[in-house]
Amino acid sequence: MLDYDQEADAYDASRGGEARAAAATEAILGLIPDGPGRLLDIACGTGTVTRRLAAGRPALRVTGADLAPAMVRMAGARLPGAVVRADSRRLPFGTGTFHAVTSIWLLHLMADPEDVRAIVAECARVLRPGGVYVTTVDKAAAHDVGSDIDAVLASRPHRPARDAAAAVTAHAVRHGLRPAGDTVFPGIGQGRSPRTTVADLRRGWFTLLPPGDPRTADFATRLTRLPDQDRPRPDPVFALRAYRKPVAG
Numbered sequence: 001m002l003d004y005d006q007e008a009d010a011y012d013a014s015r016g017g018e019a020r021a022a023a024a025t026e027a028i029l030g031l032i033p034d035g036p037g038r039l040l041d042i043a044c045g046t047g048t049v050t051r052r053l054a055a056g057r058p059a060l061r062v063t064g065a066d067l068a069p070a071m072v073r074m075a076g077a078r079l080p081g082a083v084v085r086a087d088s089r090r091l092p093f094g095t096g097t098f099h100a101v102t103s104i105w106l107l108h109l110m111a112d113p114e115d116v117r118a119i120v121a122e123c124a125r126v127l128r129p130g131g132v133y134v135t136t137v138d139k140a141a142a143h144d145v146g147s148d149i150d151a152v153l154a155s156r157p158h159r160p161a162r163d164a165a166a167a168v169t170a171h172a173v174r175h176g177l178r179p180a181g182d183t184v185f186p187g188i189g190q191g192r193s194p195r196t197t198v199a200d201l202r203r204g205w206f207t208l209l210p211p212g213d214p215r216t217a218d219f220a221t222r223l224t225r226l227p228d229q230d231r232p233r234p235d236p237v238f239a240l241r242a243y244r245k246p247v248a249g
Helices: 004-014 017-029 048-056 069-078 113-126 148-153 165-174 194-202 214-224
Strands: 037-042 060-066 083-085 098-103 127-137 178-186 237-244
Touching (some): 017 048, 017 178, 037 048, 048 060, 060 098, 113 127, 113 165, 148 194, 148 214, 165 178, 165 237, 194 214
Parallel strands (some): 037 098, 060 083, 098 127
Antiparallel strands (some): 127 237, 178 237
């Protein structure tokens, strides 16, 4: 897992910035009922989406939460007084506090599937009856856009998809939530070029290859032979799922 304290300063520029945040926010708001209440955005990162959620739904009191201190500082500058440091597996909020909870680009980061279960359980716990939980699913699969880069990397050993939609849905149902909709949005600015893919491959992204494995060098060599080394291939399309907590009776 990345060190998000170290990533914080460059995070927005390397992840599509405000354009990607705008696309994500529009999709999220399409799955959240309108009206007054409270929204919790866990793993809020630098707060670009969190701030837009607050602006897009003025009737909602929005709270951001993140574990990385550097991310909390950056998000707090965008939403003063509305961001807390918290572990999404053990949220410091009472049961039934929020009308909506979001976890965007979080579940895929978990190395242990038990952590995914714990996060979904906590989101269900802090959600009020009638409230909605919205999360991204299948993030790694979204990056396979059928490009020449994907063809080169097709035989690499893949990391397990902790955010697979079927697994997330099973966790949600187990904790009393019901499927309540889905949508997609473009990961604007995140299309990969051969050159950036080589750099990310050497950082250990996309694969389970251990450091120094000769297959990494082979993949890198094949990627450097592709045309248009600096041309980004198509942007990924990310998937969102929504789950509602039923009202008793």
